[in-house]
Amino acid sequence: MGRDTMATDTAQSSTRTTHRDILPENALMHLGLFGAIALMAAPLVLAVLMSTQTTAEVYQPTTIGPGSNALQNYQAALTTYNFGTYLLNSLVMSIAVVIGKVTLSLLAALALVYYELPYERAIFMFVLLTLLLPVPVRIVPLFQLMADLGWTNTLLAITGPYIASATAVFLFRQHFRSIPDSLVETAHVDGVGPFRFLVSVLIPMSRSMIAGVCVITFIYSWNQFLWPLIAVTDKPSQVAQVGIRYIQGAAQAGLTQWGVIMAAAVLALLPPLAVLLVFHRSLRETIAIQQS
Amino acid sequence: MSTITLTDLTKHYDSIAAVDGIDLDVLDEEFLVVVGPSGCGKSTTLRLIAGLEDATAGTIRIGGTDVTDSPPEDRDIAMVFQNYALYPHMTAAENMTFGMQSVTDYSSAEIEDRVADAAATLGITELLDRTPDALSGGERQRVAIGRALVREPSVFLLDEPLSNLDAKLRVHMRAELSKLHRELDTTTVYVTHDQTEAMTLGDRVAVLNDGTVQQVAPPQQLYDFPANQFVAGFIGEPAMNLVPVRVRDRPRGLVADHEGFAHPLPDGGSNSALVDRRLTFGVRPEDVLLAGRSATGHEESFEARVTVREPLGEQLLLHCTIGDDELQVKVQPRRDVSTGDTIRLCFDQQRLHLFDPETGDAIYHAASEDQPAKPTPSQ
Numbered sequence: 001m002g003r004d005t006m007a008t009d010t011a012q013s014s015t016r017t018t019h020r021d022i023l024p025e026n027a028l029m030h031l032g033l034f035g036a037i038a039l040m041a042a043p044l045v046l047a048v049l050m051s052t053q054t055t056a057e058v059y060q061p062t063t064i065g066p067g068s069n070a071l072q073n074y075q076a077a078l079t080t081y082n083f084g085t086y087l088l089n090s091l092v093m094s095i096a097v098v099i100g101k102v103t104l105s106l107l108a109a110l111a112l113v114y115y116e117l118p119y120e121r122a123i124f125m126f127v128l129l130t131l132l133l134p135v136p137v138r139i140v141p142l143f144q145l146m147a148d149l150g151w152t153n154t155l156l157a158i159t160g161p162y163i164a165s166a167t168a169v170f171l172f173r174q175h176f177r178s179i180p181d182s183l184v185e186t187a188h189v190d191g192v193g194p195f196r197f198l199v200s201v202l203i204p205m206s207r208s209m210i211a212g213v214c215v216i217t218f219i220y221s222w223n224q225f226l227w228p229l230i231a232v233t234d235k236p237s238q239v240a241q242v243g244i245r246y247i248q249g250a251a252q253a254g255l256t257q258w259g260v261i262m263a264a265a266v267l268a269l270l271p272p273l274a275v276l277l278v279f280h281r282s283l284r285e286t287i288a289i290q291q292s
Numbered sequence: 293m294s295t296i297t298l299t300d301l302t303k304h305y306d307s308i309a310a311v312d313g314i315d316l317d318v319l320d321e322e323f324l325v326v327v328g329p330s331g332c333g334k335s336t337t338l339r340l341i342a343g344l345e346d347a348t349a350g351t352i353r354i355g356g357t358d359v360t361d362s363p364p365e366d367r368d369i370a371m372v373f374q375n376y377a378l379y380p381h382m383t384a385a386e387n388m389t390f391g392m393q394s395v396t397d398y399s400s401a402e403i404e405d406r407v408a409d410a411a412a413t414l415g416i417t418e419l420l421d422r423t424p425d426a427l428s429g430g431e432r433q434r435v436a437i438g439r440a441l442v443r444e445p446s447v448f449l450l451d452e453p454l455s456n457l458d459a460k461l462r463v464h465m466r467a468e469l470s471k472l473h474r475e476l477d478t479t480t481v482y483v484t485h486d487q488t489e490a491m492t493l494g495d496r497v498a499v500l501n502d503g504t505v506q507q508v509a510p511p512q513q514l515y516d517f518p519a520n521q522f523v524a525g526f527i528g529e530p531a532m533n534l535v536p537v538r539v540r541d542r543p544r545g546l547v548a549d550h551e552g553f554a555h556p557l558p559d560g561g562s563n564s565a566l567v568d569r570r571l572t573f574g575v576r577p578e579d580v581l582l583a584g585r586s587a588t589g590h591e592e593s594f595e596a597r598v599t600v601r602e603p604l605g606e607q608l609l610l611h612c613t614i615g616d617d618e619l620q621v622k623v624q625p626r627r628d629v630s631t632g633d634t635i636r637l638c639f640d641q642q643r644l645h646l647f648d649p650e651t652g653d654a655i656y657h658a659a660s661e662d663q664p665a666k667p668t669p670s671q
Contacts, residue, residue, distance in 0.1 A: 182377035185344050190391025190443070191365030200390065204381045 044269075051262035058258040073263040077247065083264050085236055086243030090222055091271060093158050093239055097221040098214050100163035105213070109172035110202065114184060114194045124173065131166045135227050143230055157231040158239065162221055168213050171286065175209045176202060212286025215279045219272045240268040294355045294368075294446035294479040295320050296341060301350035303336050303503075310336040312503035313350070321477040323470075324508075325494035327484055329526070333503035335451055338483045342371050342449050355446055367447075370440035374452040376432045378424040384435045385411075385420040388442050403442070410441040413472070430461045437472070448480040454489060466492055487527050491515070499523050516643075516659065521652035524574050524645060530609065533580070535617040536649065537573040539566045548573050548646070552614025553594035558641050558658050566656060572647040577609065577620040579643035582627065583636040593638040596621075601631050612637065 050058050051074070053067025077083040108127070112120055135142070142161055143152075151157040179202070187197045203210065225241040232238050235246070244264045248256055276283070296318035303311040311333040318324045326334045339345045341352055343364035351360045359367045378387050388407050392398055398406075411417040414434045424432055433453060440448055453469075454462045470493055473480055484490055490497045491511040499506040499514065499522070507519035518524035524532045537548040539557070546557040546566060550573065557566075583593035596612035596619060603609075603625060610621045610629060621637060629635060646656035 180375055180377065182373040182375055183379065185342075185364075186371070186373065186377040186391070186439075188344060189342055189364045189369060189371045190394055192391060192394040196394060201379055201381075205379070 047262045047265050047269075050258055051266045053259050055255050055257050055259055059255070067259070069259055070263075073259040074267070076257075076260045077264040077267060081243070081247050081250070081260065081264065082236070083240070083243055083247075083267060086238055086240040087267060087271070089237060090240040090268070092155065093224075093228075094218050094221040094271075096155060096159040097162045098217045100159060101165045101168055101217050102210060102214060104163055105165055105168035105172050106198065106203070106210070108169045109176050110194060110198045112169075112173050113176040113179075113202075114187075114197060124169075127166050127169050129166075130164070135161060135224075139227065139230060142227075146231055151231075153232055153234040153237050155237075158224070158228050159221075161227065162224075165217070168217065171209065171213055172206070175206055179205060208282040208285045211279050211282035212284075215275055215283045216286070218275050222268075222272050240264075244268060295353075296447060296479065296481065297351075297353040298337070298341070299351045299353075301337070301340060301352060302348045303333075303340055303345060304348045309503050311340065314500075314503070314505055316498060316505060316508065318479055318481060319495075321479055323473050323480045323482065323493060323495045325482045325484060325490040325497045326500060327487060327490035327497055327526075328500035328506075330485060332500040334483045334485075334500045336503075337500070338371075338449050338451050338481060341367075341447075341481060342369055343367050368445050369447045369449055370443045370445040371449040371451065372433075372436050372440050372453045374455055376424070376436040376456075378432055378435060378439075380424050383421050383423055384416065384427065384438070387424070387435055388420075388439045391439065392442055406442040406444070407438075410438040413441065413475070414438050414468075429457050430465060433457065433465060437469075441476075446479065448478050450480065450482045452484055453482075455484070455486070462489075469493060487529065491527070497527075499526060501526070517654070517657050518574075518645065519654055521572060521574070521647040521654070524647065524654070528576055530577050530620050530622075532574045532576045532645070533619050534572050534574050534647070535614075535619070536570060537646075538570050539568065539646070541567045548644070550615060550617070552596065552617070553592070555592050555594075555639055555644070556641075557644060557646070557656065566646065570649065571655070572649045574645035574647060575639050576643060577622040578607075579640040580619060580621040581638050581640060582621075582623050582629075583638040593636045595634055596637050598629055598631055598633045598635060601629065610635075 049064070049066060052070035053073075054069040057067045057069070111117065112124060117123060138161075146152050146157045146160075149156075151160065183201065184197070186192075187201065192200075223241060224239070225245075228239045229242045229245070232242070238246070244261060247261050247264055250257070296316075298314050298316040301311055301314040301316075302309065314333075314337060316324075316337075326337060328334045336345060340347050341354075343359065343362060343366075347360055351358055353359065354367055354369070378384075379390065382390060385407055388410065389403050392403055392406070407420070408417070411420055414437060416431065416434045416438060419427060419431055419435070424435070427435065433456075436453070450469075454465050457465060466489060469482075473493075482489075482493060491514075494511055496508055496510050497514050498508040501522050507514060507523045509517070509519075514523065514527055518527065518532075521534065525534065535550055537550045540547050540549045540554075541564075542556075544556060545559075548555045548557055548571075555573075594614065596614045598610050598612050599618075600611035601608065602611070606625060607622045608625045608627055608629070610623060612619045612621055612635070619637070623629070642659045644656075644658040645654060647654050
């Protein structure tokens with residue numbers, strides 16, 4: 001009986017779909033969607049294709065398919081141009097920023113939620129105000145500060161300035177506020193201290209939120225270019241995004257080696273992609289919370 | 293000894309006084325219910341006792357110790373919240389022990405013992421390994437109460453713990469709570485907006501309105517001798533009938549004179565201060581009787597017209613008009629009365645009240661508070 005109903009349902013829905021597919025307005029919509037996706041995917045597809053081509057093939061507009069130089073390009077990026085080191089540096093930097101940023105933001109959000117602070121709103125607004133001053137705006141005084149501290153060319157220089165994050169504090173605070181007050185109050189009555197509350201209640205209840213913030217933070221720090229370019233002058237300490245730029249600078253016979261650059265770009269794209277694939281569900285939840 | 297003493301307790305939010313100078317004594321081992329309409333300050337009062345709010349003025353003593361400025365964890369209290377406040381990612385057992393593991397260094401064997409005891413008392417032993425989302429509302433409520441029990445506090449504070457349950461379960465849990473309190477004898481303050489809970493659970497009931505205490509009394513006394521018009525109207529369903537009358541001195545004694553009736557006030561003769569005053573006359577719907585053919589001894593009957601007839605099943609509620617006023621009357625369910633009828637009514641002589649229309653204070657009860665026959669001035 002159940003199977004019968006299901007079969008009928010499927011039959012009905014398939015006829016409905018075919019009817020709808022024939023409708024011209026739907027066809028237009030699908031065409032539009034396809035166009036939009038093609039437009040968005042184009043740079044990525046081109047990058048992957050170019051990473052397999054020789055420099056000559058790249059400059060030949062008629063070659064659109066995969067080229068003949070894939071292995072050589074990737075090898076060159078990893079060996080001649082030391083791209084492996086840059087990737088490793090980027091990875092260390094991004095992980096350090098993720099850990100530092102998430103820890104600090106969790107503590108800040110905990111303070112805003114667990115305690116009744118006077119002028120809590122004002123403090124929070126002040127934290128949000130720092131969003132108006134992104135890193136590029138602060139770059140000259142920041143460089144001066146790093147130089148004074150002797151941090152240039154160190155991991156500290158490329159992680160320190162990113163660790164305080166208004167965005168992460170905002171996201172965590174909003175999420176913590178969605179947790180019923182009575183949970184915090186129960187903790188107060190039971191004498192559960194703030195750190196125990198954070199570790200045993202807030203973090204387990206915010207797992208996907210935290211994972212989402214980690215993904216956003218990871219991709220954000222992975223893609224940093226300007227500040228590492230300025231703060232790190234020592235080539236072996238440099239990160240991947242600047243590393244790509246180094247390859248571009250090393251032109252051969254006056255021709256930029258686009259094949260190798262694209263190979264490096266594709267390599268640089270893989271870690272964030274992996275992170276996204278693993279945590280995409282959490283990320284979706286994080287963003288959904290912000291929409292509601 | 294776990295008494296709670298509130299002295300002139302006040303809480304202002306900006307310029308609004310949520311709690312406005314409350315004096316209240318909760319006796320040791322007492323079950324005190326705080327009841328009132330929304331926004332009367334009852335929950336704020338409980339939160340002040342718990343230490344979740346800071347008092348603007350006044351003092352709070354628990355067991356004789358001034359705890360006004362102590363943090364909640366130093367007050368030796370346990371609180372049960374309306375939404376249960378269970379941690380969703382912990383099992384029932386973890387929820388019950390989480391607080392315990394924080395404050396004092398109980399041995400894990402002791403914790404286990406207490407959880408087992410509390411679970412047995414509440415009948416939730418099989419539920420201990422479940423997380424809250426696998427529990428029904430009533431089961432969650434039991435776990436929340438269990439969490440309070442394992443702490444063995446000197447005071448229980450319950451904030452509308454039954455209002456998220458459906459009606460049937462509420463009645464059941466009400467009885468359970470009552471039984472639990474008899475077993476444990478822990479001083480309990482219970483906040484509710486539901487007068488049935490207040491009447492059935494409380495050793496005494498404190499009625500709050502506008503942030504002030506209106507009356508504190510055992511349930512029946514509250515019902516029989518309301519201290520003012522607010523309490524009279526708030527306790528009892530449907531509410532007490534309140535109609536304006538003028539007290540007149542007649543040869544046979546004082547009479548409450550209304551355009552629809554003139555009813556003697558038993559033993560009112562002693563109270564000459566009432567004479568010629570315009571007062572509010574109060575009588576509960578069940579104390580208005582049908583003066584049928586057999587109604588002997590109710591010679592002071594009067595006529596009223598039935599405008600609405602509401603059969604409640606166990607009783608029949610009639611809305612009647614006398615003059616310009618309405619009177620609600622509860623009568624036997626199968627009485628042959630229909631809308632539009634003119635019926636004869638009379639009052640139960642012992643169940644009449646008079647209130648000052650300006651202050652709302654009760655100034656006369658037909659029955660006496662100690663021996664329900666003689667009138668006394670209200671408290």
